[in-house]
Amino acid sequence: VKVGKTGAIETDSRMRTNLENVFAVGDCAECRHMITGKNVWIPLAPGANKMGYVAGINIAGGDIEFPGVLGTQITKFFDLEIAGTGLNEKQAREAGFEPKSTFIKALTKVHYYPGGKETRLKVIIDSKTKRVLGAQIVGYEAVFARVNTMAAAIQAGFTTKDLFFADLAYAPPFAPTWEPLIVAARVLKF
Structure with a gap:
């Protein structure tokens, strides 16, 4: 699994990693910052829970993107x-x-x-x-x-x-x- 610049697992907006059918969410995963558009590692519960929701929908055949976090x-x-x-x-x-x-x-x-x-x-x-x-x-x-x-x-x-x-x-x-x-x-x- 590819690790990003922050030291967390690099993901796309659907929480997919570089490996087919492997997703990463929560405190181990990077996501997009809503202002900068860059990947960040901000391990806070609200974002982690939403990442999990997005990954679950996508794993089950849906198609939803995680817009990112502000670090609130x-x-x-x-x-x-x-x-x-x-x-x-x-x-x-x-x-x-x-x-x-x-x-x-x-x-x-x-x-x-x-x-x-x-x-x-x-x-x-x-x-x-x-x-x-x-x-x-x-x-x-x-x-x-x-x-x-x-x-x-x-x-x-x-x-x-x-x-x-x-x-x-x-x-x-x-x-x-x-x-x-x-x-x-x-x-x-x-």
């Missing part, structure tokens, strides 16, 4: 939630983009509503096309929702304009009047 991840350190998706600035530069970023500090609820917690986020775009390339988010609540929103936006090819005009929910118990993701898009301009 989240963890918790005591009460601090830490997440990221897509490319960071260094990765964006290495992939041939001209990255631009902004750093936003905000509360998780409107300022007059009790219990709002601090959140910080960094959004990375390509300065030429304004395409959203990545985000890193830390905070004490709602990080999961924001990183998943950003992952969906990146996968859909959102620009800063698309992100700014995204019709995101608002109510004082759940978010500030200006959602930090939308503020980031406004700061980065479109």
Whole structure:
């Protein structure tokens, strides 16, 4: 079985290896990065499970492709939630983009509503096309929702304009009047 540049097993979009009727999925397999188009090794459960689904369909005679991953991840350190998706600035530069970023500090609820917690986020775009390339988010609540929103936006090819005009929910118990993701898009301009 051919091993790719990452040290994991090289696969195509149907999770096939270089050997006939041999598939590889999960933590042992490479897959395509949705932004760069290059093979990556990002051993995370959501992608691994979808790779397995794709391989199973194809083994059973179906024809489905795995679109790849962004490397969306989240963890918790005591009460601090830490997440990221897509490319960071260094990765964006290495992939041939001209990255631009902004750093936003905000509360998780409107300022007059009790219990709002601090959140910080960094959004990375390509300065030429304004395409959203990545985000890193830390905070004490709602990080999961924001990183998943950003992952969906990146996968859909959102620009800063698309992100700014995204019709995101608002109510004082759940978010500030200006959602930090939308503020980031406004700061980065479109």
